[in-house]
Amino acid sequence: MLAVTASFLLVFCCTVLDAQNALETVEAGKDDHEDPYKIPTSANIVFDFSAMSKNAVYLLSKPSVFNADYNISVAVCDLLITYLAEIRHAESLKFIASFLDTFPDVTKVYIGGKRTNKKWAYGTGEEVQFFDWAKGSPKQENCIVLTKATGWKMEDYSCTLKGGDPRFLCELNIALLASDADFSDL
Numbered sequence: 001m002l003a004v005t006a007s008f009l010l011v012f013c014c015t016v017l018d019a020q021n022a023l024e025t026v027e028a029g030k031d032d033h034e035d036p037y038k039i040p041t042s043a044n045i046v047f048d049f050s051a052m053s054k055n056a057v058y059l060l061s062k063p064s065v066f067n068a069d070y071n072i073s074v075a076v077c078d079l080l081i082t083y084l085a086e087i088r089h090a091e092s093l094k095f096i097a098s099f100l101d102t103f104p105d106v107t108k109v110y111i112g113g114k115r116t117n118k119k120w121a122y123g124t125g126e127e128v129q130f131f132d133w134a135k136g137s138p139k140q141e142n143c144i145v146l147t148k149a150t151g152w153k154m155e156d157y158s159c160t161l162k163g164g165d166p167r168f169l170c171e172l173n174i175a176l177l178a179s180d181a182d183f184s185d186l
Helices: 002-027 041-045 070-079 090-100 174-178
Strands: 047-052 056-061 108-116 119-121 143-147 153-157 167-173
Touching: 047 090, 056 090, 070 108, 070 167, 090 143, 108 153, 167 174
Parallel strands: 108 167
Antiparallel strands: 047 056, 056 167, 108 119, 108 143, 143 153
């Protein structure tokens, strides 16, 4: 298990460094390649595609990565120095929904937000303030997915995989990339 974790850590660190280099390239006006935010080859093991809004880079996992339940999704995003996507307003949800609509095979996607003691919170402990629940949700489950069948509205969903195939969406705040954060020891 340790070797597997080390391998993924290496892939994710390369992804963060590639994203930081891409941002520096664009800021310097040296856009000499087709798509500076294209996922680097090293990250293709885990992620299919990425999208960039004005505030964040989103990474969509490949189908059935590790049979990812919520906790594995959180761990994978953490390794990448990202977090499960935190949808804080309607504009973010609209952007993410447009992105997800481009994938006909994607039906469910884990996002940030978990219910504990009857409150929904992100991994940081910060309370979730924005919800766009599908009709009939939330029910009794403790994690949140966006579902295609509801037009990418939020539904509560099992935190442990129950035969479904949710993917997960990691988010990297662009301010982190644009900051003086030092990723050299990764």
